[in-house]
Amino acid sequence: MAVSKMTVTEKHEHGPKQADLDRCVHCGLCLNACPTYRDLGVEMDSPRGRIYQMVQVADGAPISPSYIEHIELCLACRGCESACPSGVQYGRMVEAARAEIESHLERPWKSRLARRLIFGHLLQSRVTLGAAGTLLYLYEASGLKRLVRSMGLLKLLGKAGELEQLAPQAEPPFFFSQIGKTFPARGERRYRVAFMAGCIANVAFARLNEATVRVLQQNGCEVVIPKEQGCCGALHVHAGLRADARKLARNNIDAALNGGFDAIITNAAGCGSTLKEYGELLEEDPDYAGKAAQFSRLMKDVTEFLAGIELNRDMRPVAATVTYQDSCHLAHGQRVRSAPRKLLAAIPGLTFREMPFADQCCGSAGIYNVLQNEMAMRILERKMESVGASGASVVATANPGCILQLQAGVRMHGNGQKIVHVVELLDQAYRAG
Numbered sequence: 001m002a003v004s005k006m007t008v009t010e011k012h013e014h015g016p017k018q019a020d021l022d023r024c025v026h027c028g029l030c031l032n033a034c035p036t037y038r039d040l041g042v043e044m045d046s047p048r049g050r051i052y053q054m055v056q057v058a059d060g061a062p063i064s065p066s067y068i069e070h071i072e073l074c075l076a077c078r079g080c081e082s083a084c085p086s087g088v089q090y091g092r093m094v095e096a097a098r099a100e101i102e103s104h105l106e107r108p109w110k111s112r113l114a115r116r117l118i119f120g121h122l123l124q125s126r127v128t129l130g131a132a133g134t135l136l137y138l139y140e141a142s143g144l145k146r147l148v149r150s151m152g153l154l155k156l157l158g159k160a161g162e163l164e165q166l167a168p169q170a171e172p173p174f175f176f177s178q179i180g181k182t183f184p185a186r187g188e189r190r191y192r193v194a195f196m197a198g199c200i201a202n203v204a205f206a207r208l209n210e211a212t213v214r215v216l217q218q219n220g221c222e223v224v225i226p227k228e229q230g231c232c233g234a235l236h237v238h239a240g241l242r243a244d245a246r247k248l249a250r251n252n253i254d255a256a257l258n259g260g261f262d263a264i265i266t267n268a269a270g271c272g273s274t275l276k277e278y279g280e281l282l283e284e285d286p287d288y289a290g291k292a293a294q295f296s297r298l299m300k301d302v303t304e305f306l307a308g309i310e311l312n313r314d315m316r317p318v319a320a321t322v323t324y325q326d327s328c329h330l331a332h333g334q335r336v337r338s339a340p341r342k343l344l345a346a347i348p349g350l351t352f353r354e355m356p357f358a359d360q361c362c363g364s365a366g367i368y369n370v371l372q373n374e375m376a377m378r379i380l381e382r383k384m385e386s387v388g389a390s391g392a393s394v395v396a397t398a399n400p401g402c403i404l405q406l407q408a409g410v411r412m413h414g415n416g417q418k419i420v421h422v423v424e425l426l427d428q429a430y431r432a433g
């Protein structure tokens with residue numbers, strides 16, 4: 001990967017733009033769409049309350065510990081954006097607020113070190129990610145994981161034990177070995193597309209990435225996995241590390257923009273949301289603003305792309321009762337709701353059952369479930385009630401983070417439901433065909 005290691009520091013980031021803050025008319029119509037407000041019933045943990053606090057900071061109030069707490073407890077799920085009749089762009093406001101907080105905050109050294117390791121090294125280096133994935137695999141394959149769980153040792157580990165439930169599974173062989181390759185279209189080539197493989201997904205969702213490539217091939221796509229691609233920077237943006245995210249964005253633009261692609265594709269809604277917003281992230285960079293806007297225009301979620309072309313219908317039945325969990329960053333962030341449902345409806349033999357509150361966050365939200373574990377688990381418990389009410393035995397979604405969170409939900413509150421990505425069901429139907 002061409003990106004050099006970077007320090008995890010942010011200086012001179014501005015808060016939300018005044019024009020964005022001014023759009024909110026404080027009507028409160030977004031309140032019921034907000035998972036933290038629904039849970040706590042506290043105005044300062046609602047979208048309106050958070051915007052009110054941002055306005056106060058913009059007017060000169062100090063960035064207080066209480067302000068930081070309320071902003072950090074936000075999932076950045078953008079459910080409020082969909083509910084707002086005034087078109088308030090809450091997502092970019094909370095990202096800017098976090099970047100501003102990061103500029104002013106001097107974190108304790110342990111926290112600085114952890115952030116440096118995760119955001120500055122782990123997410124950016126294939127070698128480090130591969131090594132972490134191998135260790136994770138050894139923990140699983142050696143039987144240590146089963147032993148730790150069966151002996152109840154996780155309880156002794158307290159918080160760390162609870163978080164272990166959310167850890168991804170390593171899936172060797174990792175997808176890193178496919179980066180740089182080109183996969184031919186099956187039959188006539190109709191499109192040439194680039195596939196962004198993610199960072200952690202190369203280790204933890206290698207089979208999903210392979211399935212995505214196969215489904216695209218089945219639909220007449222020549223699939224290129226650009227060699228110099230890297231982490232998209234979504235987790236950096238959510239953590240307020242916008243300078244780091246900009247460096248990653250420039251790297252991905254250089255890696256994928258000039259390949260003559262009809263589309264640049266991701267299977268991760270959380271990444272897609274940020275990849276589509278590169279134009280905004282780099283709007284003040286004279287060298288990259290135009291290229292970033294062009295990159296954003298080419299970006300497509302895999303479900304959005306497939307639902308927009310003439311779908312290959314050569315599929316065999318998949319006999320399953322399936323419900324769909326909207327990923328926040330697909331439904332609210334990218335306004336893509338019907339595409340995944342359209343694809344599920346195209347699979348013969350599949351029975352679809354809508355769950356109640358399908359577009360409410362599952363509590364995953366990037367690494368929110370790690371940082372704000374208690375709230376995330378309460379939100380997950382309610383989500384699993386909705387899953388149960390649907391009567392489905394399979395839950396399809398469109399984001400690896402949601403898959404991990406829902407898998408933890410099944411272990412804690414479910415009935416053995418299977419959690420899959422929409423493209424994995426398509427892949428199953430094509431392979432059977």
Ligand code: SF4
Pocket residue numbers: 023024025026027028029030031047048051080083084085086087088
């Ligand atoms: S964000 Fe939108 S819906 Fe919520 S209070 Fe402001 S204007 Fe009303």
Ligand code: SF4
Pocket residue numbers: 033034035036037045046047050073074075076077078079080081090
């Ligand atoms: S982004 Fe989600 S959690 Fe944050 S204020 Fe909006 S609805 Fe609430």
